[in-house]
Amino acid sequence: MHPPVNGLVSTSRTDDWEAALVSGNGRQGALCYGGPDAVRITVSHERLFLPLTPPLDPPPTARILAELRALLTAGEHRRAAERVAEFAAAHDPGYAETRWVDPLVGAATLTCTPVPVDAAGAPPGGAGPVTGYRRSTDFDTGVVRQSWRSADGPVEVAAFVSRPHDALVVRLTGPTGWRSTLAPIDGDPPVPVQQRIAPDGLGLRVEFPAATGRQVTGYTVRCRMVDDTLLLLRTTVDGVPSPGPDLAELPADFDALLAAHVAVHGELVGRVRLDLDGSPAARTATSEELLRPFRPEGSDGTDGPAEPAAPVGNALVERLFAAGRYAIVSASGDLPPTLLGVWSGSYRPAWSGGYTLNGNLPAALAALAVTGTPELVVPLFDLLDSVADDLAGNARRLYGAGGILTPTHLTGHGRQNHFGPVWCQTFWTAGAAWLARFYHDHWCHTGDRTFLRERALPFLRRAAEFYLDFVTVDPDGRARFVPSYSPENAPANTGAQASLDATMDVAAVADLLRNLLAATAVLGEPDPAEPRWRALLAALPPYRIAPTGKLAEWIAPGLVDNHAHRHASQLYPLWYEIDPAFAADPALCRAAALAIRRRLAWWQGAESDEMGYGLAQLGLAAARLGLAEEAYRTVLLMAGRYWRPNLVSTHNRDAIFNLDLCGGLPAVVAAMLLRSTLGPGDEPGAQSVRLDLLPALPSAWPRGSVAGLLARGPVTVARLAWTSTQVEALLISPVDRTVTVELPGAAPVRIGLRAGRTHRLRSRR
Incomplete structure (x- = not known):
């Protein structure tokens, strides 16, 4: 064979x-x-x-919201989470034990x-x-x-x-x-x-x-x-x-x-092909031969798998980029991929094998648009439409708010039924804002105004309606997120996941509000709620730099970061497009870089081998900041630890069939090769497009090519090839437009693209 x-x-x-x-x-x-x-x-x-279990109405914790906020403000974080669990069990005996969603079998x-x-x-x-x-x-x-x-x-x-x-x-x-x-x-x-x-x-x-x-x-x-x-x-x-x-x-x-x-x-x-000039012999190797240099016996015992010669590692990255895309495409149907994709051989899969929205599903979907298949994100929107009533019920019963609130876990229904005194998932409110980014990016990668008007804008409005009701504003004009939750992590000095003002909450809501305002501007359809969106956006607190110099995971002062953790949720402002606050403040970028390096140091330790998609979060943030070697290290760690010979990723090192990194690894590789930004243009309703080619190219990839990446705009990068001395790009736009393009070592240039025609761009490095 x-x-x-x-x-x-x-x-x-x-x-x-x-x-x-x-x-x-x-x-x-x-x-x-x-x-x-x-x-x-x-x-x-x-x-x-x-x-497995019939869905229950979410507990009506809106009745005790004032009490919960008082506990959190007083520093009784663990007690606040316990209070929710006690209240829920007293309201409905079905909550006496942790409830899981129906498993994929x-x-x-x-x-x-x-x-x-x-x-x-x-x-x-x-x-x-x-x-x-x-x-x-x-x-x-x-x-x-x-x-x-x-x-x-x-x-x-x-x-x-x-x-x-x-x-x-x-x-x-x-x-x-x-x-x-x-x-x-x-x-x-x-x-x-x-x-x-x-x-x-x-x-x-x-x-x-x-x-x-x-x-x-x-x-x-x-x-x-x-x-x-x-x-x-x-x-x-x-x-x-x-x-x-x-x-x-x-x-x-x-x-x-x-x-x-x-x-x-x-x-x-x-639609996409990646060539990193991998070793010819490695390209024809079996999976076992490709993975062998990364196995534990090749490790020095402290820093994880040893790093093989670049051509061998590059051949593996090429293979996993293709394997990951294959698995995600094969698992995208009427519904998006679950934790298991569309495959299951068990009645009791880990975490029910369903949709986990606080990290896993976004990781699985992360590469679909940029690798040229934005239509495969549409099943996510169909899934959310099918549970829209449940999402509204979550917002109403848990917080007495309008709009929508997504649960952490989801399969056949969208009710928030899974939580407990430790994993206090009812305090996680960033889900709808995070998912709204996928609606916005679908518009950015397709240019489909009908979708923007009829599907994206209504979802973004419903998501914003919740935050307008939920977020409080102090007398000094500062918005507060209480309760708050940075997925699955706890401040080092509280030990409780219940918290206040998580950086992710602020970043996701800021992103949502900016995208809402951009959508109404593009469509030329002002919304009566715009003054309230602008007021909330202006009231959001600034990002905090911790005394250690790192970007803080909680904006609330006094909460101490815990970097020995699989999530990296404070880096949300860098996962998609760079948050304007970071673009305007080099100190924030330096703080984020320090946080990336600190988390990466923990990952490189032998003890940190769980939930690989946290590496994708680090890699995306590093690539956005142009930290090429740090982004490359996340790719190597993902490649070396989380794949078996079947080339389907695992959740932990060599444990638990899981598709997160099938989306996460290609997404990081693509982010290292292409960064795109869509912003307001010179005319009302117009859009400006900026492409940064090879923004985080590591030294291990001195030559290579990629075909078929899709930038925001949309603009297709039909081919991007590079050597140590030259870069060549072929760009195609479906409409006439002017784009700003930056190549390594060159000043940005403005280029006019004609609809459907290929524009060739060359530059010396």
Whole structure:
């Protein structure tokens, strides 16, 4: 088996679904694992959330808001969080224990076993040993293959999940016959279920008798066996029709089905290509060979994995950039990727395998727009629309406010049900403002004014309405966020996650208000609420520099930073576009750089190996500030610690299947190569575009190229290539516009772009 041009080859056989190779069409997923004795394919569906607990109304803590604020102001932070938990349990016994959202679970496992053609009793796969086992994923086609050689000849199992036909397609080839069966996934469901397997063993019906309201009531897995070498399989969730034709109507032709799929999937995956001049030998290496220099045995014991030679590391970064994009594209359907993407092989996935909004989901989506696939962010907006009433209920019941308030965890509903006396998630109010940035950036990367008017602006207005009601203003005119929450971290001198005036809260709301004002200006549609938006924006407190010289995670004085933590939420002002306060104040930039270096030092310690997306947060901030070597170090740490040979990222070092870094690593790499800013233009409603090319290019990337990055505007960077002496860029705009472009070592220049024409730009370094 030759390595796919854009894919992976692995030599490790596994019976663990978390180490499986993946294929998916966004709606349905396939985990491919097992080996010559029995190939296993566990299938799943993006809406298959097991009804674990019925949703509850959020507790009406608006009734005790004054009490909570008094406790926090008096320094009783832990007591404030405990008070919410006590009040909730007294109001509804369902809150006596921590409530989780419904988990994403696997639907069934298809097992394909080779059997001898004759009935002479030879062992499966023919007599004699099996040799040459390989497995591969072709990112351009989405085809996963397992192959080996038996005593009778070569054997291969190939599978992909078709986008246009919404079905898993499996082809079995070789000198043996095959026996295929379908069964529920391994393990016992945590709630009662009713399962029925079809008499021929190739169909499965599961019902959830305890489902209530909008919870899933059941699902069906059907498998059409064209013959014993071609199988077509589909999972349908009750009430969710498949967009594809009936299985019986699909052509019984693997190659024809694949060609139709590649026309859609391959176009999405192929929009961006990265070349970091990696080692030619490393580019054809197996996953195991690429990852080996980063394994723990290559570490010095204190600084994490040893840093390999640049060409080897660059080849790995190239491969992971492609692998991450492949996984996110394959997991983006009618809904955005969950923690698990669209794959699950468990009834009890970590954190329910759902949507975690305080960091994980934003990381997974972070690269979609800049790598040329902004339409794949639209499922996020559809998800939020589907739970809009719940988000309004959260705001009303928790804080007596209008507008919307997002929960931390979400699957089948959007109610804030998950919190406790330690993880005081009801105090996290930045979610809607953070998600509003994705609406704004979708407009920036598409130029779609209809979207801006009809979808983005209404969401941003609802988000702002909450903050206008929730945020208080002191007599001195300073806005206060009480309660407040910097995701999952606690000040070093309080030990309680409940807090006041988290930097993230202020930064996210400032970003929201600026983007709201920009939207109304672009559309030429003033809003009656604009004076209140401007007043709140003016009242927001300035960012604080701690006595250590670092950017503080809490603006409230007296709260001491804790840098030994996986999140880096105080760097929100640098994740997307540089906050104007930082652009105007070099001292803030220096403070942020110190904070990045302090967090990075903690990450480089051997003990810090959890939740890799915090590295993406550091990397994005470093890239925005032009800290090339720091950004590069985050990429190496992500690459070396959080990927298995299947090239799907993990949450912790070599633990917990998780897609965060599949979005996070490509996002950081892209931010190191392109920074774009959209601002007001010279005419009313016009926009100015600035492109900074190679803003954080590390010394390890002396030459390379990237094709297909998408800048705000939008402007497509059709190609960006560089050597030690020259940079060349090809720029395309869908409309006539003037852009400001800065290249390394050169002064910014203004360039006129003509609609649809390619403009070539060259500069010496």
